[in-house]
Amino acid sequence: MAKIIGGITSSHIPAVGNAIANNLQQEPYWKRFFDGYKPAQAWLEQHKPDVAIVVYNDHGLNFFLDKVPTFALGCADKYENADEGWALKPVAPFKGDAAFSWHIAEKLVEQEIDICTCQEMLVDHGFVNPIRALYGTHEVWPVTTIPLAVNTVQHPVPTALRCYKLGQALRHAVESYEEDLKVVVFGTGGMSHQLQGERAGLIDVEFDLETMDRIASDPEWLTKFSNSEIMRRAGTEGIETIMWLVMRGALQSNVKVVHKHYHAPISNTGSGVLVLENTL
Amino acid sequence: MNWTKHDYEDIPGTYVFDGKHAHGAYPLNKLLFSFCEESNRDEFDRDPAAYCDKYGVAGKYKDFVLNKDFLGMLRAGANIYYMAKMAIPRGTSVQDAGAQFQGITTKEFQAKLLAKGEGLVERLEKRGGYWNG
Numbered sequence: 065m066a067k068i069i070g071g072i073t074s075s076h077i078p079a080v081g082n083a084i085a086n087n088l089q090q091e092p093y094w095k096r097f098f099d100g101y102k103p104a105q106a107w108l109e110q111h112k113p114d115v116a117i118v119v120y121n122d123h124g125l126n127f128f129l130d131k132v133p134t135f136a137l138g139c140a141d142k143y144e145n146a147d148e149g150w151a152l153k154p155v156a157p158f159k160g161d162a163a164f165s166w167h168i169a170e171k172l173v174e175q176e177i178d179i180c181t182c183q184e185m186l187v188d189h190g191f192v193n194p195i196r197a198l199y200g201t202h203e204v205w206p207v208t209t210i211p212l213a214v215n216t217v218q219h220p221v222p223t224a225l226r227c228y229k230l231g232q233a234l235r236h237a238v239e240s241y242e243e244d245l246k247v248v249v250f251g252t253g254g255m256s257h258q259l260q261g262e263r264a265g266l267i268d269v270e271f272d273l274e275t276m277d278r279i280a281s282d283p284e285w286l287t288k289f290s291n292s293e294i295m296r297r298a299g300t301e302g303i304e305t306i307m308w309l310v311m312r313g314a315l316q317s318n319v320k321v322v323h324k325h326y327h328a329p330i331s332n333t334g335s336g337v338l339v340l341e342n343t344l
Numbered sequence: 345m346n347w348t349k350h351d352y353e354d355i356p357g358t359y360v361f362d363g364k365h366a367h368g369a370y371p372l373n374k375l376l377f378s379f380c381e382e383s384n385r386d387e388f389d390r391d392p393a394a395y396c397d398k399y400g401v402a403g404k405y406k407d408f409v410l411n412k413d414f415l416g417m418l419r420a421g422a423n424i425y426y427m428a429k430m431a432i433p434r435g436t437s438v439q440d441a442g443a444q445f446q447g448i449t450t451k452e453f454q455a456k457l458l459a460k461g462e463g464l465v466e467r468l469e470k471r472g473g474y475w476n477g
Binding site: 096099100103123124125128129146147148149150151217218219220258259260261262263264265267269273277290291292295296300301321323324325326327328329331332334 | 358385418429430464468477
């Protein structure tokens with residue numbers, strides 16, 4: 065049977081991809097940020113998950129505002145990256161597992177999580193950059209991937225609690241699949257940041273650290289916040305952190321904390337890496 | 345037409361992208377989204393006004409686009425991620441835009457960001473449990 069072995073969080077900001085593309089990881093500005101990924105990379109190297117379910121938000125590549133699904137699951141054997149408007153060279157395509165995706169979709173809908181299924185899905189920096197930060201850049205990626213897109217762009221966006229419940233349903237969906245697969249869930253985005261308006265540049269280190277600690281030990285704490293409360297503290301784009309709860313919901317309640325890394329600022333954000341392991 | 349009020353509307357300096365914004369600025373965001381295609385970026389650069397007309401971007405929306413008034417666009421309902429598709433290839437980074445929103449230089453904006461990280465290593469040490477270099 066398939067099994068979720070753990071979860072990892074990562075920022076997905078475009079600047080991370082640019083830093084990797086330009087080989088800046090050991091420059092003074094980036095060093096501490098990237099060095100803190102090394103224990104996460106080592107964990108992946110040790111456990112070698114077969115499949116990574118990447119929870120992220122699309123920033124206007126695959127979805128336009130004509131149709132905005134709250135939750136959307138990639139159900140294809142291949143996912144391509146593409147130009148998001150910045151004329152960057154797309155990275156190599158990612159391998160999917162359509163049969164596994166459709167199983168997950170079926171089991172989510174059975175649990176009343178009515179997800180949008182996508183047989184074609186372009187993946188943007190939100191999906192690509194965590195994978196690059198955790199695995200490096202490859203022509204043939206070392207892990208099969210399944211994109212799970214959450215709308216954090218156009219309100220109403222789902223509540224933190226709904227994201228947590230999606231994660232709980234995701235665990236059941238994954239672990240009812242017959243094939244022996246080791247699965248890791250990446251919760252991407254965040255942490256506190258606001259790109260827009262006169263309040264741009266907001267970073268709340270205290271809220272970020274409290275969020276990291278609670279995601280690890282007491283994730284229901286964050287589910288009690290409304291989206292307005294989260295945006296007030298963590299900024300409009302900081303709302304992305306609710307996607308970490310999808311990852312967290314897919315893990316056991318008393319999870320093993322393998323690694324905690326926080327850095328701020330990186331570009332305009334606070335950035336958090338958590339490596340959480342299922343021991344049961 | 346009676347748009348429902350939200351408790352996020354009093355967050356200062358903040359324009360939450362919701363239905364009200366998305367509805368009013370739909371043509372503008374459609375124009376911005378079109379910049380994912382290189383040929384569209386080129387077509388816009390050849391004649392920005394004609395490109396606005398093609399997408400039905402008119403009135404104040406058109407003025408904001410032609411003047412590269414990013415705060416104006418934002419207040420009028422442009423989505424920040426969609427706006428980045430126009431700003432970044434034309435030399436305005438997200439930090440340049442942030443500085444413009446506040447009426448300060450990019451250097452000043454970056455210095456304010458860096459100040460958020462002051463004392464971080466000591467703070468994490470005190471909190472405990474964090475990787476710290």
